[in-house]
Amino acid sequence: MREQAAGARSLSRAVFADVRAEILAGVYPPGSKLSPRAIATKSDVSLSVVREALTRLAEQGLVNAAPQLGFSVVSLDLEDVRDISKVRIVIEGAAFKDAIEHADIEYETRVLAAHHRLVRTPIWSDEETHTVSEEWSTAHAQFHSALLSASTSPRLRELAEGLRDTAELYRRWSGTLAVDQPERDIPAEHEALMQAALDRRSDLAEKLIGDHINKTTELLAGYVETHPVEVAALNGVQP
Amino acid sequence: MREQAAGARSLSRAVFADVRAEILAGVYPPGSKLSPRAIATKSDVSLSVVREALTRLAEQGLVNAAPQLGFSVVSLDLEDVRDISKVRIVIEGAAFKDAIEHADIEYETRVLAAHHRLVRTPIWSDEETHTVSEEWSTAHAQFHSALLSASTSPRLRELAEGLRDTAELYRRWSGTLAVDQPERDIPAEHEALMQAALDRRSDLAEKLIGDHINKTTELLAGYVETHPVEVAALNGVQP
DNA sequence: TTTTGAAGAGAAATCGATTTTGTTGTGGAA
DNA sequence: TTCCACAACAAAATCGATTTCTCTTCAAAA
Structure with missing residues (x-):
């Protein structure tokens, strides 16, 4: 079994919470690309899981999602x-x-x-x-x-x-x-x-x-x- | 090439728009389960695509997403x-x-x-x-x-x-x-x-x-x- | 020297299969 | 008869591989 953040009943939620916290903590600079592959490797989960987490972040407005261009942190506007x-x-x-x-x-x-x-x-x-x-x-x-x-x-x-x-x-x-x-x-x-x-x-x-x-x-x-x-x-x- | 709704540059977005329109049109009764498999079959796309679309709808509040229980339309409360x-x-x-x-x-x-x-x-x-x-x-x-x-x-x-x-x-x-x-x-x-x-x-x-x-x-x-x-x-x- | 075009490398989007989890029905014991 | 445990089933969550798109580089032509 893979480890999960407490309270998250699915891998997606755990990754979602992690990435969200990292963005809010300023780990990623504004406008920087968020590579699903990199995050998947780092968190030891599959790409789909990361995609789902990033999709939710995008819907919240913390991340931009451009089809065929991938995800990126919102920029300072x-x-x-x-x-x-x-x-x-x-x-x-x-x-x-x-x-x-x-x-x-x-x-x-x-x-x-x-x-x-x-x-x-x-x-x-x-x-x-x-x-x-x-x-x-x-x-x-x-x-x-x-x-x-x-x-x-x-x-x-x-x-x-x-x-x-x-x-x-x-x-x-x-x-x-x-x-x-x-x-x-x-x-x-x-x-x-x-x-x-x-x-x-x-x-x-x-x-x-x-x-x-x-x-x-x-x-x-x-x-x-x-x-x-x-x-x-x-x-x-x-x- | 698979057909897509005009303006949607990815399958996910097309499915997202379709399901959203259907919910808003009252096709699904409140609280009814949204089976990813059924939608995938109907729209002729893969499960991951449907999952991503449903995830976005959930973030918007039109759909409930319970881990391990799947997706359902919000109920009348x-x-x-x-x-x-x-x-x-x-x-x-x-x-x-x-x-x-x-x-x-x-x-x-x-x-x-x-x-x-x-x-x-x-x-x-x-x-x-x-x-x-x-x-x-x-x-x-x-x-x-x-x-x-x-x-x-x-x-x-x-x-x-x-x-x-x-x-x-x-x-x-x-x-x-x-x-x-x-x-x-x-x-x-x-x-x-x-x-x-x-x-x-x-x-x-x-x-x-x-x-x-x-x-x-x-x-x-x-x-x-x-x-x-x-x-x-x-x-x-x-x- | 600059510009245009094609090829290749890299990354994202998608797919089908596998694993995990939740549900339901059945049988036995209290 | 009611409650609990177990098993079979169904559905969701996850994974690895494939396809498709974008960006860059390099070369040829202007």
């Missing part, structure tokens, strides 16, 4: 960055609002706990190069998930998570420097988000999350615009 | 009907608003033309049984697409279209009778939607489309609640 941001503001805003309107003690506890963990996790893994730590990224994602966790709409939550993942991927690619922002106080923004949730001020919360997303995006878009060379180099790499 | 409606109101509302705010003459022309076609298409194909005609369904879908066609966000439009397809599928399953509504004037609602678009009243438009979706859903939900036997029978069929 300014238009798309802005588009995702727009859609995120709509969806995550609605989900956050809905969550607060259906909040209970459990929800408040989850938000408070996730915020505490986020605050206590060091943001930099390397103070010199300003590299965002893996732990902080995880804590950050979990905090935002917690904010939506009381939403009554599974589909809304699912959409929000998926879009946030893609946005996070873009952030990684644009370099960790992008998080370096003089005129911005991220901990304060998170604090405000938590407070709005605990105070059950759903309209304020919706506005805050929109601003939060907007700021991050504009900074990222600014980076892409001011560093065309680096971005082109990223997109150009085809290992 | 009241919770999900309501959830889809909620999400649609958010997304289609945002897309409609965005479209109006970026409207131009081309857009207005498209909306007007689609509305005209909708008005001129007979709603019933069979006056006795109140069966909604295929032509009207198509015209209706095209009208709603036209309303969003000026939106600047491709992702928003894509999401809206996908959710609308699923909602339309649920409507078909719930029986054509569900469209039969004494206290409702559908042509007037469509007229109002068009007018709001032409007058560029984006806030009003967002509210109107929300109401439009809500009314349809509540009627559908009402049908499911008052006809549990028929719904169970639909979901029970496993050909």
